Amino acid sequence: MKQKCVLFFSLALLLPFLYSTTTLAQLSPAAAPPKPPQPTLTTPAAAPKPLVPSLPQSPSDSTPDTAAVDIVGILRQAKSFNILIRLMKTTQLINQLNAQLLTTKSGGITILAPDDSAFSELKAGFLNSLSDGEKLELLQFHVLSDYVSSSNFDTLTNPVRTLAGAKPGKVELNVISYGGSVNISTGEVNTTITGIVYTDKHLAIYKVGKVLLPMDFFVVAKTPAKAPSLAPESSAETPKADKEKSLSPDSSESSEINTRNDTSGIVKINNGKWLSLVLGLVLLVALSS
Numbered sequence: 001m002k003q004k005c006v007l008f009f010s011l012a013l014l015l016p017f018l019y020s021t022t023t024l025a026q027l028s029p030a031a032a033p034p035k036p037p038q039p040t041l042t043t044p045a046a047a048p049k050p051l052v053p054s055l056p057q058s059p060s061d062s063t064p065d066t067a068a069v070d071i072v073g074i075l076r077q078a079k080s081f082n083i084l085i086r087l088m089k090t091t092q093l094i095n096q097l098n099a100q101l102l103t104t105k106s107g108g109i110t111i112l113a114p115d116d117s118a119f120s121e122l123k124a125g126f127l128n129s130l131s132d133g134e135k136l137e138l139l140q141f142h143v144l145s146d147y148v149s150s151s152n153f154d155t156l157t158n159p160v161r162t163l164a165g166a167k168p169g170k171v172e173l174n175v176i177s178y179g180g181s182v183n184i185s186t187g188e189v190n191t192t193i194t195g196i197v198y199t200d201k202h203l204a205i206y207k208v209g210k211v212l213l214p215m216d217f218f219v220v221a222k223t224p225a226k227a228p229s230l231a232p233e234s235s236a237e238t239p240k241a242d243k244e245k246s247l248s249p250d251s252s253e254s255s256e257i258n259t260r261n262d263t264s265g266i267v268k269i270n271n272g273k274w275l276s277l278v279l280g281l282v283l284l285v286a287l288s289s
Contacts (some may be wrong), residue, residue, distance in 0.1 A: 110205075113142065130217075156177075191207070
């Protein structure tokens with residue numbers, strides 16, 4: 001009897017223990033699956049460089065269109081185009097550019113902007129020596145009548161037309177794009193585009209290293225042809241004068257001879273008169289006696 005009580009008591013203690021073990025096994029989390037191997041990180045390839053480097057605060061081509069673009073404000077924000085701004089105002093070119101941007105339906109304009117350091121490289125007094133018309137032509141020579149993005153300079157056909165008009169050999173602008181750079185030549189000045197100041201879908205402003213001087217400022221005006229001189233006639237007269245001069249001694253000698261002959265003749269005539277008078281007196285005396 002005593003053994004049955006011990007057995008019953010042992011089973012009573014064993015059952016709760018087995019139940020708690022099963023419950024803990026069910027509640028224990030399953031073993032975490034093995035982590036997959038992490039892929040090695042690779043450095044992405046560098047993006048291709050733009051055709052020309054961008055200046056700070058240069059908007060991209062995705063800049064939304066605006067009703068009016070303040071060209072002077074853009075140049076003033078760049079803080080190195082004070083001389084260009086002053087010339088644009090004094091020549092009234094800024095009004096022409098703003099009007100063209102407002103009225104154009106497509107195409108736009110491209111400005112090749114020299115900064116203050118580029119103007120400082122000009123000969124002293126050069127700008128002051130230009131007339132108002134020449135200053136306007138100089139600035140118009142820096143403006144292309146179409147919008148050209150930084151990647152489309154190689155599509156231009158030389159000579160490139162500017163707002164200065166078409167004057168063959170005088171205001172021609174040649175643009176060559178190769179090797180990630182854009183070279184510009186006027187026939188007198190060679191320079192490159194050094195940065196982007198501003199660009200959208202209708203206006204592009206690029207910084208250039210030098211002031212673009214057209215050949216029109218260096219072509220020497222042809223002097224009018226001189227009228228044919230009368231040199232042959234004067235030369236023909238000169239020998240005559242020389243001949244006359246060369247003959248002058250002979251003529252003087254001949255004149256002296258003639259005067260001598262004339263004086264001798266006068267002497268002879270006078271002598272004859274006196275002889276006739278003497279003879280007449282002699283005859284009168286003889287007759288009177």
